[in-house]
Amino acid sequence: MSSESAPARSEPPGADPVSTTDRPRSGVTGRTRVAAVIGDPVEHSRSPRILNAAFAATGVDWVFTAFAVADGHAGEAVAAVRALGIAGMSVTMPHKAAVAEHLDDLDPAAATLGAVNCIAWDGERLVGHNTDGEGLVAALHADGLDPRDRSVVVLGAGGAARAAARALVRSGAADVGIWNRTADRARAAAELVGARAIEGPAEGPELAAALASADLLVNATPVGMGASGGIPVPPSLLHPGLYVSELIYSPLVTPLMSAAAEVGARTSNGLGMLVHQAAVAFRLWTGEEPPLEPMRTAAAAG
C-alpha cells in the first residue's frame, strides 16, 4: 500500500458511520448507502459484483450499482454525487480524464496520470484517485512477486500501462522499460512516470535485449483479448525467469500466458489487478479492510 492513498475513512458530509447493524438480511433500507460506477458502456462491468460481494461479506450497509453516463456528462455525474450524497464512485471509460476538473482534489497518482478511476469523500471534499497501479502491485505481492529491484518491461502506453509503470517505479523496481507499437507514446509515457522507453519494433533487438534481462513482463495492451487471439511479443523472447502479468481477464488464459507457461514462466491474468484496485476503493470508501476472497470469487464469476 503506498502512502499516497492511506486509508482515511471517507464519508459524504453528514453521513452516519458505516452501519453494520439493523439491516434486514432481505436488503436495502433507508440507511443503506449507495456507491456506483459510471461509464459508457458500463453494463459489462464486474465492479457491482465484486463490491456487493465485499459489502455482503463485511456487513457494510452499502449497495453498488452502475450508471450509464454518456460522454461529455462527467460534470453532471459528479454534481449528482454531491447532491445525492453518493458514498463512493468508480469511474471508467470515457470519463477517467474528464471527471478530474469537477473534483476538489486529486491524489498524486490521478494528478500525474491525468486519469481518475475512483472518487472518495475526504470530509466535505471529493477527491479523485487512481487505484490501478496500486491494484497491480498489490496483486503481484499477493502472488509472491515483490517488484523491488526487479527489471520490468511494460507493453503498451495507454492508461493502464502508465498506471502500471508508475506504480512499479515507485515500488522500487530497478528498471522499468515501456515498449509500445507507437514509439512516441512510449517515450511520453516513460517521461511521465520516470521509466525508460524501449525503442524499435516488437521483433527488434531493443525489446529482445530488454526481455532477456527482465524478471517481469506486464501486458497492458488489449492484444489477446476476447476471441481474437494474438500475442503482443514474439514467443521466442519468453523465458523461464520471467513472470508474465497479463492485465486481460477475458479470456482467463490468453495466448501470451499459454506461450509463457510453455517455456516455464509464471503467469497471472488481470483478475488480480481488478480485485485489488476494487479493494483499494473499498478501503478508501469505508475505512474497513476489504474481504479479498469473496471479492476474488465474485470477480471470477464474470
Ligand SMILES: NC(=O)c1ccc[n+]([C@@H]2O[C@H](COP(=O)([O-])OP(=O)(O)OC[C@H]3O[C@@H](n4cnc5c(N)ncnc54)[C@H](OP(=O)(O)O)[C@@H]3O)[C@@H](O)[C@H]2O)c1
Ligand atoms: N485488469 C484490470 O484491472 C485492468 C485495468 C485497466 C486496463 N486493463 C486492460 O489493459 C489493457 C489496456 O487498457 P488501457 O485502458 O490502457 O487501453 P488504452 O489506453 O486504449 O491503451 C491501449 C494500448 O495498447 C496498445 N495497442 C492497442 N492495440 C494494439 C495492437 N493491436 N497491437 C499492439 N499494441 C496495441 C496501444 O498502442 P498505441 O499507443 O500504438 O495505440 C496503447 O498503448 C486492456 O486490455 C484493458 O482491458 C485491465
